[in-house]
Amino acid sequence: MTIAHHLGFPRIGAKRDLKWALERYWKGEITHDELQAICKRIRNENWAQQIQAGQDFLSVGDFSLYDHVLDLSFMLGVCPDRFKPAPGEIPTDTYFRMARGSAPTGTDTFACEMTKWFDTNYHYIVPELSEAQQFSICHTHLFTDIIEAQLLSKKVKPIILGPLSYLWLSKTQGAPFDKLALLPKLQKVYLDILTKLQAHNIEWVQIDEPILVLDLPLHWQQAFQSTYQFLQVNNLNLLLTTYFADLGKNAQLATALPTAGLHIDAVRGKQIDDIVAILPENKILSVGIVDGRNIWRTDLRQALQTLTHVKNKIGERLWVGSSCSLLHCPVDLQMETQLDPDIKSWLAFSIQKCHEITFLARALNQTTQTIEAELVASDNIVSAKKASARIHNAHVKKRCQEVTPDMMQRKNPYAVRKVAQEASLNLPLFPTTTIGSFPQTSHIRQLRQQFKSGQITEKEYHASIKQEIAFAIQQQLELGLDVLVHGEAERNDMVEYFGEQLQGFAFTQYGWVQSYGSRCVKPPIIYGDVSRTKPMTVDWISYAQSLTDKPVKAMLTGPMTILGWSFVRNDQSRQETAKQIALALSDEVRDLVKAGIKVIQIDEPAFREGLPLQKEYWSDYLREAVLAFRLSASCIPDHIQIHTHMCYSEFNDTIEAIANLDADVITIETSRSAMELLKAFENFNYPNDIGPGVYDIHSPRIPTTSEIVHLLEKAAAFIQVKQLWINPDCGLKTRDWKETRLALKNMVSAAMLLREKYSLT
Numbered sequence: 219m220t221i222a223h224h225l226g227f228p229r230i231g232a233k234r235d236l237k238w239a240l241e242r243y244w245k246g247e248i249t250h251d252e253l254q255a256i257c258k259r260i261r262n263e264n265w266a267q268q269i270q271a272g273q274d275f276l277s278v279g280d281f282s283l284y285d286h287v288l289d290l291s292f293m294l295g296v297c298p299d300r301f302k303p304a305p306g307e308i309p310t311d312t313y314f315r316m317a318r319g320s321a322p323t324g325t326d327t328f329a330c331e332m333t334k335w336f337d338t339n340y341h342y343i344v345p346e347l348s349e350a351q352q353f354s355i356c357h358t359h360l361f362t363d364i365i366e367a368q369l370l371s372k373k374v375k376p377i378i379l380g381p382l383s384y385l386w387l388s389k390t391q392g393a394p395f396d397k398l399a400l401l402p403k404l405q406k407v408y409l410d411i412l413t414k415l416q417a418h419n420i421e422w423v424q425i426d427e428p429i430l431v432l433d434l435p436l437h438w439q440q441a442f443q444s445t446y447q448f449l450q451v452n453n454l455n456l457l458l459t460t461y462f463a464d465l466g467k468n469a470q471l472a473t474a475l476p477t478a479g480l481h482i483d484a485v486r487g488k489q490i491d492d493i494v495a496i497l498p499e500n501k502i503l504s505v506g507i508v509d510g511r512n513i514w515r516t517d518l519r520q521a522l523q524t525l526t527h528v529k530n531k532i533g534e535r536l537w538v539g540s541s542c543s544l545l546h547c548p549v550d551l552q553m554e555t556q557l558d559p560d561i562k563s564w565l566a567f568s569i570q571k572c573h574e575i576t577f578l579a580r581a582l583n584q585t586t587q588t589i590e591a592e593l594v595a596s597d598n599i600v601s602a603k604k605a606s607a608r609i610h611n612a613h614v615k616k617r618c619q620e621v622t623p624d625m626m627q628r629k630n631p632y633a634v635r636k637v638a639q640e641a642s643l644n645l646p647l648f649p650t651t652t653i654g655s656f657p658q659t660s661h662i663r664q665l666r667q668q669f670k671s672g673q674i675t676e677k678e679y680h681a682s683i684k685q686e687i688a689f690a691i692q693q694q695l696e697l698g699l700d701v702l703v704h705g706e707a708e709r710n711d712m713v714e715y716f717g718e719q720l721q722g723f724a725f726t727q728y729g730w731v732q733s734y735g736s737r738c739v740k741p742p743i744i745y746g747d748v749s750r751t752k753p754m755t756v757d758w759i760s761y762a763q764s765l766t767d768k769p770v771k772a773m774l775t776g777p778m779t780i781l782g783w784s785f786v787r788n789d790q791s792r793q794e795t796a797k798q799i800a801l802a803l804s805d806e807v808r809d810l811v812k813a814g815i816k817v818i819q820i821d822e823p824a825f826r827e828g829l830p831l832q833k834e835y836w837s838d839y840l841r842e843a844v845l846a847f848r849l850s851a852s853c854i855p856d857h858i859q860i861h862t863h864m865c866y867s868e869f870n871d872t873i874e875a876i877a878n879l880d881a882d883v884i885t886i887e888t889s890r891s892a893m894e895l896l897k898a899f900e901n902f903n904y905p906n907d908i909g910p911g912v913y914d915i916h917s918p919r920i921p922t923t924s925e926i927v928h929l930l931e932k933a934a935a936f937i938q939v940k941q942l943w944i945n946p947d948c949g950l951k952t953r954d955w956k957e958t959r960l961a962l963k964n965m966v967s968a969a970m971l972l973r974e975k976y977s978l979t
Contacts, residue, residue, distance in 0.1 A: 220529065220536050222273055222579035225424065225459060225481070225510065226280035226377055226543030228568050230732050231260045232550050240283070240736040246322055250308055257283065261363065265370055267550075271572035272580075275375035275422070276367045279360055280543060283310070284317045284735045287387065288330075288343035290379050291316070294407060295356035298346045298391070300327045309357065317343055317735060319917035326919045331389065332734060334827050336428060336462050338511070338546055339783055341734035345388035349395045353407040355414075364418050373422075376415055377543075380427035380458075381408050381449075382442055387429075398441055405448045416454040422478075424457045430472050431463035431483075431831050439471055446475045457481055457504060461542035463831045464489040473497050485509045485541040490524065494531050503532055506541035507578070508571050513547060513729070513743065513785045515566045516574045518596035522581050529582055538579045544568040548729040548740075561724045561745055564603045604789070611721070611747035618797050625804075626848040628880060630856050632906050635882060638857040642816055643769055647976060648930070648944050648969045649700040651909070653863050653885060654773040654819060655712075655949035656690045656705035657958055666710060683708045684761055691765045693959065698966045701817055702770045704762035706951070712775045712821065713783045717742030719754040720802055723784075734916075737952065743785045744795060750802035753809045760813045771817040771861065772810045774803055777846040782824030796846040803850035811854050819861035820851055822879070823948075826864065826872055840875040847879050859883065865911075865948050870898040877904060885909035887947045888933070896936040909943030912968070913961055915950055920960045926968035939976050944969045 230236045239256040242248045248256075265276045282289050291297070292313050303312045304324050311321035319329035331344040360376060367374045381404045385397045415423055427442075449456070455478035464487035465472050472480055473493060479502030484490055490505065497503055505528060507521045529536045551567040566574060581589045603609070628635065662683075669679040690705030709715040717723035723742045730738040755772060763770040777800040786795060803820065810818055825847075830839050851860045862879060865887035876884065888896055888910040896910055910933045913921035926944070933942060944965060950958050 219534065220525075220538055220579045220582040221275075221504075222538055222576045223275045223375060223504070224268075224273060224277065224540040224544055224572055224575060225426075225461065225506065226540075226545050227264045227268065227277055227572075228545055228547065228549050228731070229260070229264075229281045230549070230730060230738055231263070232553060233728060234730050234738050235260055236283075237736040237738055244314070244320075244322065250310060253310075257281070258366070261366065265367055265372075267569050268572060269370065269372060271569060272576035273572055274373065274579075276370065276372045277377055277424075278363045278367050278374050279377035279424075280545070281363065283313065285341070285343045287335075287345065287379060287384070288313065288317055289359070290384060291343070291345045293355065293357045293360065293411075294353045294404075296345050296347065296351065296353070296388075297356075298330070298348075319914070319919045326917075328919075329914060329917050332916065337827055337829060337831055338462075339731075339733055339739065339824065339827060340545065342387065345384065346391050347385075347388045347397060347400060348391045349393065349399075351400055351403070353400075353403050355407060355410055360411075361414060361418060364415070364420070368418075374420060375422050375424055375457075376420060377424045377426065378411070380425045381405060381445060382438065383427050383429045386432075386438070398437065401441060401445065405445055409449055409451070412449060412451045412454055412456075416451050420454065422455045422457055424459050424481075425477075426459045426461075427472075428459075428461055430458075430460045430465055430468045431487075433466075433833050434468060439468065442471060442475060446477055450476065455479065455502075457502070459504075461486075461506060461510070463487055465493070466832050469493060470496060473501070478502060479504055479537070481506060481537075481539060483541040484524070485511075490528060494528055497532065502535050502537055503528070504537035504539045506539045508538075508540045508574050510540040510542040510544050510571070511546045512788065513565045513567060514788055515564055515596070515599060516571075516578075517600050518574065518577065518581075519593045519600075521578055522593070525578060525582055536582065538575050538582070540571060540575060544571060546731055547571065548726065548731060550728070553728045554726050556727055558724060560602070560606065560608075561743070563599050564745070565743075567729070609746040609787075609789070611749060614747040614749045614798055614801075617801055618794065621797065621801070621849065626845050626852055628848075628852050628854075628856070632880065632882065635856040635859075636907075638855075639859045639882060642857040643701075643859065645700055646973060647940070648942055648972045650944045650966055650969045651699060651701035651771065651885075652694075652703055652946055652962070653911075653915075653949045654703050654706055654771070654821070655709070655951035656693075656703070656707070657953055657955050658707075658951045659955070662686060662707050683758075687758065687762050688765055691762055691770070693955070694962075695766060695768070697959065697962050699962065700768065702762070702766060702768050703773060704759055704770060706773060706949070708758055711739060712949075713780050714740060714742050716754060716775050716780060717744075717784065719752070720748055720750055720799075722746035722748040722798075729785075739783065741784050744781075744787050746787070748795065748798040748802055750805050754806055756806075756809050756813050759810065759815055763813075763815060769817045770815070771819050772815045774806060774818065774820045774850075776820045776822035776825075776862065777803060777850055778828055778843045779822050779824040782828050793842045793846075796842065797849065800846040800849040804853050807851060808853055811858055816857065817859045817861065818851075818854075819863060820847065820881070821863045822847060823863060823865045825876070825879075829872065836871075840872065844875055844878045847881075851881070861885065863948075873898045873902045873904070877902075877906070881906065883907040883909060883943060885911065885943065885945050887911045888929075896933055899936040904937065904941070907941045907943060908937055909945040910937070911947030912944055912965060913946055915946050915948045915953060918953070918957055920957060921964055923964040923967045923971070926965055927971055930968065930972055944972075 314321035457479040459481040481504035686707035862881040
């Protein structure tokens with residue numbers, strides 16, 4: 219029989235229950251036991267949904283208090299010395315200090331580095347490994363969760379990140395060394411874990427090795443064979459799981475490994491026939507044909523045709539699954555009571571995707587009239603979507619066709635523009651600024667909710683938001699910042715805010731997905747051609763600028779980030795959609811210039827996130843991403859200063875493309891890595907200005923002035939002093955005002971000290 223399973227279920231709860239529980243715990247509003255009780259309820263609700271959907275396994279190991287990679291580090295005892303628990307500190311608080319630098323008990327310290335999970339908007343906590351690293355099973359949460367799930371009398375499939383991927387995603391501490399030197403010790407602990415799983419009567423373990431879709435060095439490829447030969451446990455089957463792309467050159471390696479099954483991504487990958495042709499006769503093939511990263515309904519007939527083709531070749535060795543973990547999808551479409559019915563009919567969230575997987579497996583196992591009825595219903599929805607008039611806009615398509623090269627080029631090179639900008643802005647050495655947002659207080663969120671529900675009028679709402687903007691401007695003036703921002707009090711989210719004002723977007727009530735920890739985002743849905751009908755930010759920023767003679771920076775979200783952090787239509791190329799967004803943003807930039815705004819920031823934190831996982835596809839993506847940014851930003855005179863912001867990215871491989879954006883100033887995340895990311899600039903003469911983030915806004919810890927000075931002096935080893943700006947890592951939306959004022963006060967003090975020092979040299 220064909221098996222129906224998924225690769226992981228969302229952990230946040232249908233109404234972000236985990237988020238609210240975590241934040242209450244961190245504030246001391248609930249106890250550790252109360253937090254754990256809420257987590258248990260969420261897990262049981264997830265399993266109940268999987269049972270109802272007819273899945274053949276319950277997943278265990280996909281639930282996490284913060285991040286599944288951090289869970290594995292904690293389980294393996296990978297805990298850097300600075301997090302060693304104090305007497306009386308509960309283990310959970312040690313875990314939280316690793317994630318965010320702070321917890322209800324224990325001493326605050328620098329959090330572990332956080333970066334993007336492959337090419338997604340999910341962030342994982344980077345393991346820190348020393349050359350003398352020891353591994354052991356230090357925490358047993360995986361096994362206790364298995365016992366909990368087994369009480370439901372269903373087969374349980376544990377999910378664990380594989381040893382090679384864990385090592386690849388980690389970073390080394392101290393003197394450089396080969397991470398693979400730690401593999402023998404890590405293998406032994408993995409074997410202990412698998413042996414314990416077999417003792418819990420587990421039949422199948424999903425062991426994720428997503429790095430198999432990357433361009434791996436030869437010695438890493440060779441390590442797979444020896445590792446999986448070592449990890450053999452009698453009566454325990456391993457499902458080697460890959461996702462996010464084709465296996466590419468690693469296809470032969472992955473199929474030949476001594477595992478009982480192999481999972482491939484059949485949504486982002488197009489390698490099914492190649493894999494089937496070389497699949498050993500005794501190996502299960504799990505085909506991830508239901509999209510785990512987007513919200514469109516599966517074309518059931520097309521999917522069934524593909525699966526039938528595979529089953530005709532490998533028979534009962536076929537499993538049906540999601541392309542990747544459903545972590546990247548919202549929980550339940552049925553909660554969306556306000557979504558346009560036509561658009562809603564085109565969608566499927568995680569629960570609905572589980573039902574799709576089950577249907578496809580059932581359809582492969584039997585042919586009934588009921589199955590044909592569901593196929594016809596799917597056909598009708600697919601046809602209705604293709605024929606919908608709301609998807610296509612002839613004017614937008616014509617405008618895209620008329621884009622010319624000169625529309626993507628500033629009038630003069632940066633050296634000329636810099637002179638004009640210095641005369642216009644008159645900024646000091648080490649100019650200070652922030653990334654854009656200021657604390658989204660409960661009062662601001664309440665105002666937004668009151669306006670949406672009709673409790674206050676638009677006039678009352680606008681007046682209240684202006685008060686918040688005035689407050690933010692006054693705080694910055696008192697702190698002595700050089701380039702101000704309006705604080706974004708009117709914005710719910712940096713992508714959703716713009717999507718709400720653009721044609722071609724739809725929005726959900728509960729379409730939340732986890733970004734990291736308690737941070738959830740609600741991606742807009744791009745279902746049609748994108749255009750701007752009116753200015754989106756001009757009134758707010760103009761009001762802010764009227765309150766001060768200092769420059770106030772306008773804040774826009776860039777085309778690749780709007781694209782990357784939305785659920786994107788799948789009926790045209792992503793490049794075409796990016797071009798449409800860029801043209802809409804260029805209209806906004808022009809209006810900002812007309813309004814007298816001299817500094818405009820176009821954020822692209824997702825720039826590197828969208829980079830294909832295999833290098834042979836990089837050049838096409840980078841070319842299109844650069845052109846989209848320049849199309850949005852090049853329609854302005856020299857004295858207008860364009861900023862961009864990028865966070866949690868390795869820059870070494872893309873530094874030339876980042877320079878080709880030709881932004882006058884780029885601000886980047888560097889504090890968690892202690893400026894290590896700036897090594898990308900060591901052998902590259904970056905031509906424009908740069909602001910390396912000097913403190914971590916994701917932690918409540920307040921940086922000292924001396925720490926900031928130290929980081930900037932490290933940055934000065936890579937970047938000329940006259941090019942350096944001083945700013946936090948990212949926006950301050952998630953912090954409170956007390957933390958924000960203290961941190962920015964120290965940041966400005968650091969700038970003063972550095973100006974004094976370097977003006978004398």
